[in-house]
Amino acid sequence: MNAEIIAVGSELLTPHRSDTNSLFLTEHLNRLGVDVVYKTIVGDDRSRLTETISLALSRSNVILTIGGLGPTEDDLTRECAAAALGRPLHRDDAIVESIAARFRARGLRMPEINLRQGMVIEGAVVLPNPKGTAPGQWIEDRGKILILFPGPPRELKPMFESVVLARLREKVPPAAIRVRVLRLTGLTESAAEELAAPLYTRYSNPVTTILTAPGEIQLHLKAFGNDEAEAQARVDDLSPQLEAVLAEHIFSTDGASLEEVAGRGLLARRATVAVAESCTGGLLAQRITSVPGSSEYFLGGVVCYSNAWKSDWLEVSQENIERHGAVSPEVARALAEGIRRKACATLGVGITGIAGPTGDTPAKPVGLVYVALAAPDGTQVREQHYFGEREMVRWQATQTALDMLRRWLTGAQRSS
Amino acid sequence: MNAEIIAVGSELLTPHRSDTNSLFLTEHLNRLGVDVVYKTIVGDDRSRLTETISLALSRSNVILTIGGLGPTEDDLTRECAAAALGRPLHRDDAIVESIAARFRARGLRMPEINLRQGMVIEGAVVLPNPKGTAPGQWIEDRGKILILFPGPPRELKPMFESVVLARLREKVPPAAIRVRVLRLTGLTESAAEELAAPLYTRYSNPVTTILTAPGEIQLHLKAFGNDEAEAQARVDDLSPQLEAVLAEHIFSTDGASLEEVAGRGLLARRATVAVAESCTGGLLAQRITSVPGSSEYFLGGVVCYSNAWKSDWLEVSQENIERHGAVSPEVARALAEGIRRKACATLGVGITGIAGPTGDTPAKPVGLVYVALAAPDGTQVREQHYFGEREMVRWQATQTALDMLRRWLTGAQRSS
Numbered sequence: 001m002n003a004e005i006i007a008v009g010s011e012l013l014t015p016h017r018s019d020t021n022s023l024f025l026t027e028h029l030n031r032l033g034v035d036v037v038y039k040t041i042v043g044d045d046r047s048r049l050t051e052t053i054s055l056a057l058s059r060s061n062v063i064l065t066i067g068g069l070g071p072t073e074d075d076l077t078r079e080c081a082a083a084a085l086g087r088p089l090h091r092d093d094a095i096v097e098s099i100a101a102r103f104r105a106r107g108l109r110m111p112e113i114n115l116r117q118g119m120v121i122e123g124a125v126v127l128p129n130p131k132g133t134a135p136g137q138w139i140e141d142r143g144k145i146l147i148l149f150p151g152p153p154r155e156l157k158p159m160f161e162s163v164v165l166a167r168l169r170e171k172v173p174p175a176a177i178r179v180r181v182l183r184l185t186g187l188t189e190s191a192a193e194e195l196a197a198p199l200y201t202r203y204s205n206p207v208t209t210i211l212t213a214p215g216e217i218q219l220h221l222k223a224f225g226n227d228e229a230e231a232q233a234r235v236d237d238l239s240p241q242l243e244a245v246l247a248e249h250i251f252s253t254d255g256a257s258l259e260e261v262a263g264r265g266l267l268a269r270r271a272t273v274a275v276a277e278s279c280t281g282g283l284l285a286q287r288i289t290s291v292p293g294s295s296e297y298f299l300g301g302v303v304c305y306s307n308a309w310k311s312d313w314l315e316v317s318q319e320n321i322e323r324h325g326a327v328s329p330e331v332a333r334a335l336a337e338g339i340r341r342k343a344c345a346t347l348g349v350g351i352t353g354i355a356g357p358t359g360d361t362p363a364k365p366v367g368l369v370y371v372a373l374a375a376p377d378g379t380q381v382r383e384q385h386y387f388g389e390r391e392m393v394r395w396q397a398t399q400t401a402l403d404m405l406r407r408w409l410t411g412a413q414r415s416s
Numbered sequence: 417m418n419a420e421i422i423a424v425g426s427e428l429l430t431p432h433r434s435d436t437n438s439l440f441l442t443e444h445l446n447r448l449g450v451d452v453v454y455k456t457i458v459g460d461d462r463s464r465l466t467e468t469i470s471l472a473l474s475r476s477n478v479i480l481t482i483g484g485l486g487p488t489e490d491d492l493t494r495e496c497a498a499a500a501l502g503r504p505l506h507r508d509d510a511i512v513e514s515i516a517a518r519f520r521a522r523g524l525r526m527p528e529i530n531l532r533q534g535m536v537i538e539g540a541v542v543l544p545n546p547k548g549t550a551p552g553q554w555i556e557d558r559g560k561i562l563i564l565f566p567g568p569p570r571e572l573k574p575m576f577e578s579v580v581l582a583r584l585r586e587k588v589p590p591a592a593i594r595v596r597v598l599r600l601t602g603l604t605e606s607a608a609e610e611l612a613a614p615l616y617t618r619y620s621n622p623v624t625t626i627l628t629a630p631g632e633i634q635l636h637l638k639a640f641g642n643d644e645a646e647a648q649a650r651v652d653d654l655s656p657q658l659e660a661v662l663a664e665h666i667f668s669t670d671g672a673s674l675e676e677v678a679g680r681g682l683l684a685r686r687a688t689v690a691v692a693e694s695c696t697g698g699l700l701a702q703r704i705t706s707v708p709g710s711s712e713y714f715l716g717g718v719v720c721y722s723n724a725w726k727s728d729w730l731e732v733s734q735e736n737i738e739r740h741g742a743v744s745p746e747v748a749r750a751l752a753e754g755i756r757r758k759a760c761a762t763l764g765v766g767i768t769g770i771a772g773p774t775g776d777t778p779a780k781p782v783g784l785v786y787v788a789l790a791a792p793d794g795t796q797v798r799e800q801h802y803f804g805e806r807e808m809v810r811w812q813a814t815q816t817a818l819d820m821l822r823r824w825l826t827g828a829q830r831s832s
Contacts, residue, residue, distance in 0.1 A: 222426075281702050298721050
């Protein structure tokens with residue numbers, strides 16, 4: 001069974017707003033085993049909205065519209081849905097009375113324009129809206145289900161959870177979708193594809209998709225089944241094969257971020273970490289501390305932008321900086337070892353590099369970053385050449401640092 | 417003239433990803449006077465994608481597709497666009513060679529699957545992609561323009577700006593939309609509305625919209641004209657009136673972020689800043705250093721998560737911490753003054769608070785944050801109570817800190 005979401009509102013076609021309700025609806029629909037196959041965003045335009053709803057009714061099983069149920073002239077979803085269905089609208093006095101009561105409760109008289117919100121499509125079930133004036137509507141038509149939701153998330157969400165979910169459960173054939181996401185670092189997209197494709201292309205269920213993010217590759221496995229156990233079994237059939245070939249490049253299979261995984265590793269090892277950052281400017285500390293509970297293992301960080309800070313705060317010798325330059329493996333090592341020593345941490349991370357757009361030289365181009373990890377068993381330094389602009393370079397440098405942490409923590413676990 | 421955007425990728429139909437490229441494209445299309453009338457999100461499905469492109473070609477003037485140009489089996493946009501147009505695909509050896517050269521530059525051999533990226537629709541103009549392997553394509557067909565973009569923003573944006581914008585300008589009839597964004601801090605949405613509405617509601621052109629972001633209010637003024645000068649004149653008529661009533665709460669009218677504005681102020685005053693962060697965990701340093709050239713005024717930062725760090729690194733007295741607690745105006749003040757003194761900076765910022773979800777007490781709830789600014793003329797401390805979860809609290813705390821910096825810098829400018 002599939003679904004299609006239509007978000008209505010000219011403001012959603014500006015550069016400034018994007019629809020977020022559809023993510024919430026998608027999550028709940030997927031849990032019911034309903035696949036979302038289209039999302040359309042259309043403005044407050046009578047003919048375009050009517051055509052969009054008509055098209056959706058012709059090609060999808062469940063159609064959910066969001067927005068356009070307000071009281072103004074721009075709010076056209078009721079009328080356009082009625083037109084697309086070829087059904088009339090009637091005024092529902094009970095709705096009008098409940099809207100009027102909301103106004104009375106605030107000592108106000110209901111404006112005339114709110115009468116529009118009392119118009120109901122013939123045959124529709126009215127979905128109460130305890131958080132606002134616009135009720136939703138549920139219409140079944142020739143095997144299709146059309147549901148009209150108000151736009152504000154704080155009205156849509158409770159309406160979905162309190163009424164729509166139970167109704168959908170009755171209508172949707174028992175089916176389920178299970179998704180597993182394998183998140184990887186240290187491989188290019190093509191390398192991951194070459195390893196994974198021979199395995200996943202043998203399966204049409206799960207469907208596997210490869211996605212890239214800066215410093216990360218994701219494999220999404222989406223399995224369909226008649227119930228959750230069946231869908232899960234299909235995921236559990238393919239996933240271990242992929243996990244075997246992608247091996248230590250996989251950092252999570254449960255959605256956890258790299259900073260969460262590194263944090264779990266630190267907790268499990270009862271280890272602590274402190275960081276000394278130059279070009280990443282605090283981004284590594286910020287990512288580590290974005291995880292609730294990180295105060296258990298994160299001791300602190302120093303953002304040493306100037307060379308004076310590097311020597312005054314972290315005892316990186318002036319001679320070291322002068323001989324090798326601030327962007328050098330030697331200084332990265334000294335930063336990692338300096339912060340580890342001064343903070344009395346199990347692990348110290350040092351990062352120095354050229355984030356750009358300026359500060360580069362022919363020998364040290366934008367994107368050159370040294371990342372060092374000082375550990376009880378010694379210090380390792382990686383030289384990286386990242387693509388992209390300032391924020392991309394900074395992000396990737398923190399990916400490398402977190403991945404070095406993760407690999408050290410899991411490697412140590414293996415050998416113990 | 418109107419346009420329609422099609423974002424391609426099954427991941428955009430999951431609860432985890434949303435399309436942001438379309439906001440960038442919409443902004444540029446609007447500036448050219450082109451209205452975006454539909455956005456459609458469709459998965460990596462051959463028949464659905466082909467139908468979506470066919471429909472768009474039948475109803476809109478300019479169609480922009482995003483994504484689906486990668487090297488894998490899932491990347492179907494080239495083939496589906498060719499099918500929708502009824503044109504064949506040919507391999508372009510020059511593209512293949514440039515992709516192979518990218519791999520060689522990194523010491524790698526081009527995988528076989530990347531040959532797919534060399535396939536070009538008959539009659540298409542190839543749009544070079546200096547940031548990635550997938551070139552874009554521009555096809556004109558029976559009065560319509562179809563443009564295929566790669567999905568990663570760092571590839572799409574330069575491709576649009578360097579090639580597509582100039583081509584579109586030639587094709588689009590002269591009309592213009594000008595937008596000015598007034599960005600504010602320190603006012604609630606309703607307070608901003610009360611000040612601004614009596615002015616902007618008198619104008620139907622520009623259209624003014626008020627939007628909220630965490631710790632920020634934005635007024636968007638959008639004016640239409642037959643040419644840029646006319647649209648600009650309409651903006652210039654209303655905007656100064658709003659700027660007069662919103663006064664010092666406005667931090668930028670040219671799109672600049674709060675960290676950019678604070679940076680400009682520091683440069684103008686030849687002042688320097690150093691920061692000591694507890695609950696924000698490096699986010700303030702990271703925001704300040706996200707601005708290119710920030711090494712001119714940012715000396716460094718300390719993320720002092722533990723009390724030991726606060727006293728060892730910044731000379732915050734143990735007695736101070738024990739008597740008032742780590743989250744207190746006294747400790748915020750000591751952090752700001754300590755980092756200012758130790759870094760020999762013009763200005764020092766100290767932040768301490770409860771970001772949540774744990775660590776709160778009845779007297780010190782989640783969202784309580786103290787932000788201090790130590791300056792040559794004394795130290796000010798603000799007590800803030802923020803709504804929202806961990807990341808929201810952290811973000812808002814850095815908004816407050818940057819705004820205190822900005823206001824100190826501009827206040828000083830006024831009095832000099």
